[in-house]
Amino acid sequence: MTVRPFRKNFSNLNKKELKKYLFDFYRLYKNRPIKNNKGGMFFGNMFGLYYFLRKIKPKFVIESGVFKGQTSWLIEKVLPNSKILSIDPDLSNREYISKKIEYSNIDFKNQNFKNIPKNSLVFFDDHQNQIERLMQCKWYGINNVIFDDNYPVGKGDLYTLKHAYRHKGFNHHLTFKSMIKSLLIFISMILKKKILKNYYFSNDILKSRLRDQKPNKFDFYYVNKNIDKYFEFPPIFKLKSKVKKLEKTESPILSKNYKKYFDLPNTELDSHSSVTFVKIKKTK
Ligand SMILES: C[S@@+](CC[C@H](N)C(=O)[O-])C[C@H]1O[C@@H](n2cnc3c(N)ncnc32)[C@H](O)[C@@H]1O
Numbered sequence: 001m002t003v004r005p006f007r008k009n010f011s012n013l014n015k016k017e018l019k020k021y022l023f024d025f026y027r028l029y030k031n032r033p034i035k036n037n038k039g040g041m042f043f044g045n046m047f048g049l050y051y052f053l054r055k056i057k058p059k060f061v062i063e064s065g066v067f068k069g070q071t072s073w074l075i076e077k078v079l080p081n082s083k084i085l086s087i088d089p090d091l092s093n094r095e096y097i098s099k100k101i102e103y104s105n106i107d108f109k110n111q112n113f114k115n116i117p118k119n120s121l122v123f124f125d126d127h128q129n130q131i132e133r134l135m136q137c138k139w140y141g142i143n144n145v146i147f148d149d150n151y152p153v154g155k156g157d158l159y160t161l162k163h164a165y166r167h168k169g170f171n172h173h174l175t176f177k178s179m180i181k182s183l184l185i186f187i188s189m190i191l192k193k194k195i196l197k198n199y200y201f202s203n204d205i206l207k208s209r210l211r212d213q214k215p216n217k218f219d220f221y222y223v224n225k226n227i228d229k230y231f232e233f234p235p236i237f238k239l240k241s242k243v244k245k246l247e248k249t250e251s252p253i254l255s256k257n258y259k260k261y262f263d264l265p266n267t268e269l270d271s272h273s274s275v276t277f278v279k280i281k282k283t284k
């Protein structure tokens with residue numbers, strides 16, 4: 001059974017074009033500022049982001065989930081004339097910092113998006129509930145959305161479009177250590193609330209630690225109703241059979257014989273997290 005909820009492919013996507021873009025991207029990637037981006041995106045996923053940005057050419061890009069700044073760098077390189085807002089509650093991990101990018105630690109849903117260009121795009125790599133993120137985009141009238149980490153059921157640490165499609169919800173498995181940390185955060189917030197007059201309790205902090213979502217049929221019903229296009233980026237090379245068991249993907253871009261043309265380790269070349277582009281229907 002396919003995991004792809006929609007068959008409306010991204011226009012003009014073809015293998016020949018993907019291959020051309022891939023070698024352009026490889027030349028750019030060799031100059032990336034962060035050589036070890038563990039915890040962030042690698043080559044295969046970065047290529048998906050690169051491809052969608054080049055095709056859509058938004059005038060304004062919002063990035064949610066900055067970490068060391070590798071994807072901020074990519075957005076800036078692909079779209080040197082676009083405005084970029086990069087959001088992360090913890091901006092202290094940045095290694096690549098640009099004067100051209102505006103940074104913010106305020107959550108996407110609390111930003112001021114008045115008077116933004118029509119073809120604005122948001123890229124989410126923040127490990128938050130993807131259905132809630134889509135709803136927020138609809139609210140702001142931002143119709144171009146890219147998600148990293150659209151994992152299938154049984155993989156990943158967040159509620160994704162694919163989980164919703166399967167009506168499976170998401171049960172966030174927590175280690176004992178992580179439960180204790182969440183409890184301490186909660187207690188410290190309660191104490192601040194008691195002591196400080198102007199303290200506002202942040203649901204975001206709690207939600208980022210506890211990401212459960214009960215199984216339900218309605219999330220996907222509304223995703224389906226509000227989406228115009230859905231496209232999952234293919235892996236560059238054939239996935240390992242262990243991963244393939246969980247997920248049926250688009251066919252790979254290249255055969256394994258091409259690996260020799262890339263001076264990159266397999267962790268980079270085989271990285272795949274179904275970077276997904278979604279076009280939200282315009283409100284009439
Ligand atoms: C996987 S990393 C991002 C990697 C980055 N896009 C890259 O590959 O260069 C996820 C980031 O999301 C951030 N994050 C967590 N909650 C967030 C939120 N509500 N909004 C935005 N970012 C968030 C984390 O602090 C972390 O830096």
